Amino acid sequence: MKAHIREFESGAEAAAAAALFILEKTSMAIESSGRASVLLAGGSAPKMINAELLKLREEINVSRIDWYFGDERAVAPESPDSNFLMQWETLLSPLGVETNRIHRIKGELGAVKAAEDYRKLLSERFDGSPVFDLVLLGIGPDGHTASLFPGYPAVLLSDEMVTSTSPAPLNPFVERVSVTLPVINAAKTVMFFTGYDGKKAMIDRLSAQQDIKYPFEMVRPESGLPEWFIYRSPK
Ligand code: 6PG
Numbered sequence: 001m002k003a004h005i006r007e008f009e010s011g012a013e014a015a016a017a018a019a020l021f022i023l024e025k026t027s028m029a030i031e032s033s034g035r036a037s038v039l040l041a042g043g044s045a046p047k048m049i050n051a052e053l054l055k056l057r058e059e060i061n062v063s064r065i066d067w068y069f070g071d072e073r074a075v076a077p078e079s080p081d082s083n084f085l086m087q088w089e090t091l092l093s094p095l096g097v098e099t100n101r102i103h104r105i106k107g108e109l110g111a112v113k114a115a116e117d118y119r120k121l122l123s124e125r126f127d128g129s130p131v132f133d134l135v136l137l138g139i140g141p142d143g144h145t146a147s148l149f150p151g152y153p154a155v156l157l158s159d160e161m162v163t164s165t166s167p168a169p170l171n172p173f174v175e176r177v178s179v180t181l182p183v184i185n186a187a188k189t190v191m192f193f194t195g196y197d198g199k200k201a202m203i204d205r206l207s208a209q210q211d212i213k214y215p216f217e218m219v220r221p222e223s224g225l226p227e228w229f230i231y232r233s234p235k
Helices: 011-033 046-055 083-095 111-125 181-185 200-207
Strands: 004-010 036-040 065-069 071-073 134-137 162-165 176-179 190-195 227-233
Touching: 004 011, 011 036, 011 046, 011 134, 011 190, 011 227, 036 083, 046 083, 046 190, 065 083, 071 083, 111 162, 111 176
Parallel strands: 004 227, 036 065, 036 134, 134 190, 190 227
Antiparallel strands: 071 176, 162 176
16 A cells, blocks of 8 residues: 555654644644644544644644544544544643534434534535645555545545444444545545554555555545655554
């Protein structure tokens, strides 16, 4: 799979590089259009990037960036399983992001209604199909990305921007809401941030020329190669 790969020894080094990359891409977007749109990832690895982004807060033009979510669990925003809560606590609140610039997926509505609601939000805010300036993604040990799980119908959707899925095959085993691959692949820049822990088999596929088998391999942005930030050990 073709990709621009950056490998680091530690998570902190990878996160620092990823944070600078995010600053660079959002600054470029603001320079050319006066604003930037970022699609945030869920899970736990983004917390490492967020700690580094907070160190750059003086250089981040917060008032010009809109923050969206690539996927969400069908839970309330107060739930410890909420991707919104993780991003709110570790980035958006400490960065001082105005709530009108945060566009969360309303997991508390249940997956189907939340997907419908987010589809409406995206089409209103992007006047049609979204083109994000920057998409952040992680990968799971099963090769999922966002909430696009191997073998789930959501992976193959080409005519929907946002979809609901049945309960995930890994913790938290709840229904999910996810943007689809066409939305991810339409973005100006797509970046992955992940460690080897539990995901070596997937990461090794990046350098092998195998056929596409997993959802993360279906991320092939029209704009260019996906940008990978990988760390060998979490510390
Ligand atoms: C989610 C995420 C998911 C995540 C991967 C990696 O809702 O769980 O969006 O796609 O990026 O599972 O998770 P970690 O970063 O915690 O390894």
